[in-house]
Amino acid sequence: MFIVRLDKIEGEGDFPCPKCSNRISPEDEEEKTYTIVDIVMGEGEIPENMLIKCKSCSSMIRLEGFEALAETEESRADISTPLPDSKPGFRTNHTITFDGKQVGIIAIDYATQEDVTAFKKMRTLKEGEPFKGTITIENKENTSPVKTEDLQEIVKFIKRKIKGLRDNDIYLIEIKDGRKSIIGRASQLPSEPLE
Numbered sequence: 001m002f003i004v005r006l007d008k009i010e011g012e013g014d015f016p017c018p019k020c021s022n023r024i025s026p027e028d029e030e031e032k033t034y035t036i037v038d039i040v041m042g043e044g045e046i047p048e049n050m051l052i053k054c055k056s057c058s059s060m061i062r063l064e065g066f067e068a069l070a071e072t073e074e075s076r077a078d079i080s081t082p083l084p085d086s087k088p089g090f091r092t093n094h095t096i097t098f099d100g101k102q103v104g105i106i107a108i109d110y111a112t113q114e115d116v117t118a119f120k121k122m123r124t125l126k127e128g129e130p131f132k133g134t135i136t137i138e139n140k141e142n143t144s145p146v147k148t149e150d151l152q153e154i155v156k157f158i159k160r161k162i163k164g165l166r167d168n169d170i171y172l173i174e175i176k177d178g179r180k181s182i183i184g185r186a187s188q189l190p191s192e193p194l195e
């Protein structure tokens, strides 16, 4: 069996079969050049690895590195490095930008030894692991408000960036005209972008 790391190949993601050089392209969704044998899912929507079979020489090829590949995917959302008021290992604060404009902040809480003990029955936490994210979106007057699909993209980006945070761990708050309102958890947002 051959192993191909997708994050190590240049270009559009296509690569030659390691045995017969048949061009295998992820764009080939009809599976003309390969067949998918097995997919092992990792955290979130990203496969951990995928086993494919080259259609021209029948070689088995395991594809790895999907996670790193997804990380380089462009997003309209971004977060800053920890702000000066952050306490590493306890809580870090970051600004959130969307299309380059600051739209809010996120506070990320990391499990302390006490949290690990307190959550023991409900959840396996490791010390130092992020386990809560509070997103505060500030919709100012005279600026276009952050829409639901923008929030979905922000949440998706944050889950990719902060490993270990899940939809249920992410709380959304909106400040509009100086008033705070709770939107809810990210798991309550529609999961697919609205058309």
Ligand SMILES: [Zn+2]
Pocket (backbone or CB within 6 Å): 017, 018, 019, 020, 021, 022, 054, 055, 056, 057, 058, 059
């Ligand atoms: Zn081949």
